[in-house]
Amino acid sequence: MNKYIAGIFFASALLGAFCSCTTPEAKSKIVINEVLVDNQENFQDDYGVHSGWVEIFNTSYNSVNLAGCYLKVSSEPGDTVSYFIPKGDVLTAISPRQHALFWADGAPRRGTFHTNFVLSKTKDNWVGLYDSGRKLLDEVVVPAGVLKTDQSYARVSDGSDEWEVKDDSETKYVTPSTNNQTLEGNPKMDKFEQHDSAGFGMTITAMSVVFIGLILLYVSFRIIGKIAVKLRKRNAMKAHNITDKQEAKERRLGEAPGDVIAAIAMALHEAQGSDHDVEETILTISRVKRSYSPWSSKIYTLRENPHKK
Amino acid sequence: MGEFINFLQSNLADFWTYTGFYNATYQHFIMIAVGIFFIYLAVAKEFEPMLLIPIGFGMLIGNIPFNMEAGLQVGIYEQGSVLNILYQGVTSGWYPPLIFLGIGAMTDFSALISNPKLMLIGAAAQFGIFGAYMIALEWGFDPMQAAAIGIIGGADGPTAIFLSSKLAPNLMGAIAVSAYSYMALVPVIQPPIMRLLTTKKERLIRMKAPRAVSHTEKVLFPIMGLLLTCFLVPSGLPLLGMLFFGNLLKESGVTRRLAETARGPLIDTITILLGLTVGASTQASEFITWDSLKIFGLGALSFVIATASGVLFVKIFNLVLKKDNKINPLIGNAGVSAVPDSARISQIVGAEYDPTNYLLMHAMGPNVAGVIGSAVAAGILLGFLI
Numbered sequence: 005m006n007k008y009i010a011g012i013f014f015a016s017a018l019l020g021a022f023c024s025c026t027t028p029e030a031k032s033k034i035v036i037n038e039v040l041v042d043n044q045e046n047f048q049d050d051y052g053v054h055s056g057w058v059e060i061f062n063t064s065y066n067s068v069n070l071a072g073c074y075l076k077v078s079s080e081p082g083d084t085v086s087y088f089i090p091k092g093d094v095l096t097a098i099s100p101r102q103h104a105l106f107w108a109d110g111a112p113r114r115g116t117f118h119t120n121f122v123l124s125k126t127k128d129n130w131v132g133l134y135d136s137g138r139k140l141l142d143e144v145v146v147p148a149g150v151l152k153t154d155q156s157y158a159r160v161s162d163g164s165d166e167w168e169v170k171d172d173s174e175t176k177y178v179t180p181s182t183n184n185q186t187l188e189g190n191p192k193m194d195k196f197e198q199h200d201s202a203g204f205g206m207t208i209t210a211m212s213v214v215f216i217g218l219i220l221l222y223v224s225f226r227i228i229g230k231i232a233v234k235l236r237k238r239n240a241m242k243a244h245n246i247t248d249k250q251e252a253k254e255r256r257l258g259e260a261p262g263d264v265i266a267a268i269a270m271a272l273h274e275a276q277g278s279d280h281d282v283e284e285t286i287l288t289i290s291r292v293k294r295s296y297s298p299w300s301s302k303i304y305t306l307r308e309n310p311h312k313k
Numbered sequence: 314m315g316e317f318i319n320f321l322q323s324n325l326a327d328f329w330t331y332t333g334f335y336n337a338t339y340q341h342f343i344m345i346a347v348g349i350f351f352i353y354l355a356v357a358k359e360f361e362p363m364l365l366i367p368i369g370f371g372m373l374i375g376n377i378p379f380n381m382e383a384g385l386q387v388g389i390y391e392q393g394s395v396l397n398i399l400y401q402g403v404t405s406g407w408y409p410p411l412i413f414l415g416i417g418a419m420t421d422f423s424a425l426i427s428n429p430k431l432m433l434i435g436a437a438a439q440f441g442i443f444g445a446y447m448i449a450l451e452w453g454f455d456p457m458q459a460a461a462i463g464i465i466g467g468a469d470g471p472t473a474i475f476l477s478s479k480l481a482p483n484l485m486g487a488i489a490v491s492a493y494s495y496m497a498l499v500p501v502i503q504p505p506i507m508r509l510l511t512t513k514k515e516r517l518i519r520m521k522a523p524r525a526v527s528h529t530e531k532v533l534f535p536i537m538g539l540l541l542t543c544f545l546v547p548s549g550l551p552l553l554g555m556l557f558f559g560n561l562l563k564e565s566g567v568t569r570r571l572a573e574t575a576r577g578p579l580i581d582t583i584t585i586l587l588g589l590t591v592g593a594s595t596q597a598s599e600f601i602t603w604d605s606l607k608i609f610g611l612g613a614l615s616f617v618i619a620t621a622s623g624v625l626f627v628k629i630f631n632l633v634l635k636k637d638n639k640i641n642p643l644i645g646n647a648g649v650s651a652v653p654d655s656a657r658i659s660q661i662v663g664a665e666y667d668p669t670n671y672l673l674m675h676a677m678g679p680n681v682a683g684v685i686g687s688a689v690a691a692g693i694l695l696g697f698l699i
Contacts, residue, residue: 192698196456203450203459207443210693211436213546217689218436218682220541225429225534232527263522 032141033068036133037061037103038158038170038184039146041123046154047105047180049118055109056123057180058131062098063163071096072136075106079124087112087119101162105181124148154178161185331385336378340597348372348592354497361497361654364470364588368493371592381598389593400590403485406478408587409471410555415580416471416684417535417559418572420652424678426530427523430630431640431675435682437626438648439690441466441619445611452607457481460694462608465492466615467687468499468649472552474591476691480698486594487605491612493591499654502613503620503646504662510624511642515631516666518641520675528566535560542689548699549692556688616649623648623679640675647676650683 038059040046048054058075062068071091078084087106089096093116098104105117112120123129123146132143144167146157156170156178162185170176170184179186200206241252329335351369355362374396375389389396402408425431446463454462461481464473465488473492477485495502535557543550562572594600624645631639643663647655659676 193456196698200456201450203443203447203456206456206460206694206697207440207447210443210690210697211440213693214439214686214689215433215436217542217545218432218686220545221538221685222429222432224537224541225426225530228530228533228537229426229429229524232530233524236527265525 031063032133033064033066034060034062034070034073034098034133035142035159035163036131036144037162038156038179039123039129039131039144040154040156040178040180041108041129041146041151042125042153042155044153046178049107049109049114051114053109055107057108058106058119059158059180060098060104060106060133061159061162062100062102062104065100067097067099069097070104073141074132074134074136074138075119075121076130076132076134077108077119077121077123078130078132079127085121087121090116103162103181156180158184331380331383333378336380338378338597340601341376341378344372344376344595344597344600347595348376351494351592360500361493363584364493365497367585367588368490368592371589372595373592374589375593375596389590389596390599396590396593399586400594402583402586403474403489403590403594404478404482406475406551408583409475410551411583412471412580412587413552413688414555414559415576415583416652417556417561418563418575419580420556420560420563420681420684421677422534422560422681423526423531424523424674425681426526426534428521428675428678431644431678432682432685433630434623434626434640434645434648434679435650435684435686436648438619438623438645438679438683439467439686440622441468441615441617441649442687442690442694444618444622445615448614449607449611452611454604454607457698458484460698461485461488462611463615464488464687464691464694465495465608465612466619466649467683467690468492468496468616468619468651468655469684469687470496471587472650472687472691474587475552476694479695483599484604484608486591486596486600487602487608488612489591490595491609493588494609495612495616496651496654499616499649499651500658500661502616503655503658506617506620507624507643507646507658507662510621510628513666515628515642516663517670518639519667519670520641520644520672521638523674528564531564532561535564538685542685546689546692546696548696549688552688552691553685556684619649620646641670641672644672644676644679647678647680648683648686650680650687652680652684653677655683656680 036058039057041056043054043056046054047057060070070089071093073089075087075089076084077087089106096104096116107114107118108121108123109118110120110122111118123131126148128148129146130143131146133141135141144157150169151157152171155172157167158170158179160166160168162183164184168176170178172178196206237252241247241249244252244255246252246255348369348371351365351372354360355365355369379385379387381388381391385391386394387396388394389400391397442463443466444463445466446459449459449462450456457480461473461477461484464476467473470489470493474485474489477488481488538560539554539557542553546553559572559575562568562575624642626648627640627642627645631642634640641659641663644656644659647659649655656673656676656679660671660673663670663672
């Protein structure tokens with residue numbers, strides 16, 4: 005019966021786990037985050053020039069190096085321009101959750117972050133980011149006509165799926181090389197301060213989770229314990245050549261009560277204790293013999309002294 | 314000649330401004346006195362000497378006054394100083410998981426496996442964390458600080474350091490010192506609460522001897538423990554992962570050398586570095602504040618709440634247990650994860666009323682469950698607040 009209960013428990017646990025699992029979409033760590041096509045008075049590059057730009061965002065909590073990746077741009081079928089992000093520049097490594105800005109100025113000789121393309125101000129711009137193996141990591145089409153001068157097309161917040169036009173209004177502002185949405189506080193903390201200022205909610209939730217975790221362990225090991233006891237009894241019956249369960253129960257086969265174990269342990273302790281000298285003044289030196297292992301071999305740990313010539 | 318004497322005088326005057334005597338404030342002397350008191354407790358009273366000696370001496374090191382504007386790079390808060398480099402293990406939070414690795418490699422979970430219902434006591438005692446959390450909120454701390462302070466109630470130094478380094482780094486010194494101090498004071502704090510909340514009849518309850526646990530069960534425990542707890546609370550992974558990994562090294566039976574290293578030289582090394590740097594982080598200028606005082610008060614309260622909730626939970630639990638399966642409420646205090654001190658207290662207090670009633674092995678169950686429980690609680694707080 006217990007086997008059935010165990011089976012049902014694990015089957016339902018597995019089923020529950022699988023049902024609650026979601027299939028994660030293979031999302032790239034680096035994404036195109038914001039694009040500005042017509043730059044007149046917006047951010048200027050280190051040469052003091054206003055050009056369009058493409059911002060890349062590292063969504064992960066680890067550094068990602070863009071060296072060897074490709075930025076591709078196309079405004080008409082067949083006119084794709086490909087920019088190879090050079091290797092050997094430490095600045096191409098983007099820190100966790102940080103940005104890199106590439107200037108669409110058609111002047112690659114000005115440095116790693118100046119590309120060989122410019123963005124079309126009149127047509128749709130397709131921008132693609134490829135890894136060194138030419139696998140598409142992310143792409144976006146910046147629609148023509150929706151962007152005015154100095155406006156950008158950007159993800160609502162860093163790495164999010166929705167895009168919007170950043171028109172430099174109160175809530176939608178152009179953000180080259182920085183977060184698309186600036187947090188003016190800690191939303192989690194604010195939520196707790198607003199709804200759970202006394203901490204009851206946190207206490208109830210967290211204590212429930214602690215209990216659930218340990219109850220899961222309890223149930224699992226209750227079942228495992230029962231199975232282990234049964235197995236032990238069965239093995240003991242085999243060893244004593246007994247098939248009758250009632251007889252096995254009467255002879256308490258497979259049971260090892262704590263007091264019996266304690267008595268055995270004490271007897272062993274006493275027996276071992278008698279091997280040693282009782283007198284405090286006598287020093288017993290036991291010879292330690294270790295089996296050979298190359299890991300502990302002295303030959304490998306000795307340093308050769310310089311020879312005198 | 315006169316110029317040379319002037320030069321010597323100004324040199325000596327300069328030197329004087331660099332000395333500890335010149336830069337000392339009364340706060341330095343307070344902290345040095347606290348450090349010496351910790352060393353006294355460790356040496357004379359043998360209260361957690363492995364912790365209090367490094368922390369106490371660390372307090373002395375951290376509170377030697379020096380000219381902080383001279384850029385000597387000697388202080389723990391000066392980037393690039395030796396102490397600062399050693400302190401990175403605390404601030405980045407990688408000492409505590411290594412300590413947990415060692416704890417896992419030295420902990421025998423048999424008592425828990427043989428009587429798994431004792432795990433629930435380990436869960437109940439975590440109420441100390443959240444009780445202190447609520448009081449800390451009431452006393453004006455923000456939720457992140459309150460959570461970092463509340464974790465003192467878990468009675469688990471590494472967990473307290475780990476969580477406070479993430480949630481409230483500015484309070485970490487006070488939280489760590491408070492957690493370790495109260496862990497050392499478990500023999501003073503817990504017995505009166507245990508006596509107060511139990512009747513004489515309850516204190517005499519004899520528990521069923523634990524059954525022998527098979528090797529397979531012991532090997533399964535860390536694997537299932539990791540999977541069940543970390544699937545539920547992935548943010549507890551650094552602590553729980555290392556705890557269960559250390560335990561698997563011990564119980565697998567085939568990695569004896571690794572287990573010995575984890576529970577021996579490794580945990581000793583990390584304990585030295587952790588204790589010393591935590592002690593040194595109590596630099597008077599950063600440490601002596603009203604907040605530190607409040608943290609010490611909250612720490613004491615959290616220990617009291619944790620102990621009381623463990624004991625009371627057993628009493629309530631007994632109402633639904635069969636007569637021959639009753640639990641002695643004196644092991645309820647062991648739900649806090651001060652291993653093995655709180656279990657030892659269960660034994661000592663129990664023996665006062667019945668010297669032939671051995672509660673130690675039973676108390677080890679909730680005690681190690683408390684380690685798991687407090688790590689899970691830390692994971693939850695981290696997940697909610699960071």
